[in-house]
Amino acid sequence: MFTGIVEMIGEVKEFIEQDTSDVGGYGSSIVITKCELILSDVHLGDSIAVNGTCVTVTDFNSTDFKVGVAPETLRRTNLGELRPGDKVNLERAVAGHVRFGGHFVQGHIDTTAEILSITPDGNAKTFWFQPKDSEILRFVVEKGFIAVDGASLTVIDVDEEVRKGFSVMLISYTQEKIVTASKPVGATVNIEVDLMGKLLEKQVTRQIDNQLKGQLNNTLGSMIDKAIDERMKHIR
Known part of the structure; x- marks a missing residue:
């Protein structure tokens, strides 16, 4: 989970297509450099958001880190367009002891x-x-x-x-x-x-389906009504 508060801008050092050197196997990898700030507490397997995309650290040193990129990620995001010298937004996964300054960001690009x-x-x-x-x-x-x-x-x-x-x-x-x-x-x-919007839509859609089928659950219905009321307060 991330906050959407970008910690720093890094630079693409290398884009490796058909990389077989990682544990993850055959696929693509990206090496990002000039990012000492976020590597002081990094571990193999950590999640870092690169341009908002949650990817896994497969290798690192004091200045660079490497991530594997799956074919689905390349299809859904702009990571496949990156080339050496391109700048990218970077954010580490949120820690429990920090202030939450943005909003809940999964790192799953729509x-x-x-x-x-x-x-x-x-x-x-x-x-x-x-x-x-x-x-x-x-x-x-x-x-x-x-x-x-x-x-x-x-x-x-x-x-x-x-x-x-x-x-x-x-x-x-x-x-x-x-x-x-x-x-x-x-x-x-x-x-x-x-x-929140996607979760709300799913619950409302399910509730409407239940109503149409004559299977209205009053408890769930009241929960949805309450959730909608609370959400509208924030929007206003």
Whole structure:
């Protein structure tokens, strides 16, 4: 589990296709360098989010670490586009003793998105994104959470009809701390929607199905009603 608070920006040192040297076997690997800050307490098998993608450390030294990348990960994320010299957002898995500054981020990417536009607004910038899978927009709400390349951001607006996307605003501080700020229009980012939305949809859908089948569970129904009320309080 992660918070979406990017700890540092690392640099891709090597992308190894068809790597057979790792314990994980035949697949791809990425070596990331210039990341001493997050390697002081690293262990083999630890999880690190690379551009918001939860991957496993298979080798490391004082400055570099290596992760294995499965074919499904390459299909779902922008990691397959990385080349030596590219910058990436990095975050270690959250520890129990730290403040939780962002939102619950699993590191399981839902889809990628294309940057549609970048508009300056004072010293901030508004980014519009169009997801490759537009179905995820049902989980994206104004002022809700979303993870873009692993960074926890607040949704400014959602347009499901024309742009088929959503926007976020990056303040000047955030622009210095995440890779998204330096990406151009047309570039690809990783998207993970708020887990709470997916869980809520599943429970509501199941409850509706039960109602249609005449199998309404009053206890579950009251739990869902309470959950919806609590969620609406936060949205307001």
